[in-house]
Amino acid sequence: MKKILLTLLAGALVGAMAAQAKLPAPAPKTDAEKAAAAEKDAATKAKEAGELAKAQDKAVANYKRNHAAMGKK
Numbered sequence: 001m002k003k004i005l006l007t008l009l010a011g012a013l014v015g016a017m018a019a020q021a022k023l024p025a026p027a028p029k030t031d032a033e034k035a036a037a038a039e040k041d042a043a044t045k046a047k048e049a050g051e052l053a054k055a056q057d058k059a060v061a062n063y064k065r066n067h068a069a070m071g072k073k
Contacts, residue, residue, distance in 0.1 A: 029037070
């Protein structure tokens with residue numbers, strides 16, 4: 001019983017020490033990586049803007065269709 005308890009305690013201690021370890025700093029990005037990331041971000045923004053405009057157009061069309069069906073101006 002003491003052996004099992006000692007083993008569990010040792011495992012917990014090793015786990016606690018591993019949890020406190022620090023990761024190495026990431027390598028700095030090169031200019032090419034920065035440019036690729038900026039291009040990807042710009043493409044994502046353009047796609048999201050297009051999707052937003054499409055959703056807004058759909059909402060306006062739905063509003064106009066339902067508003068006219070209710071007999072309101």
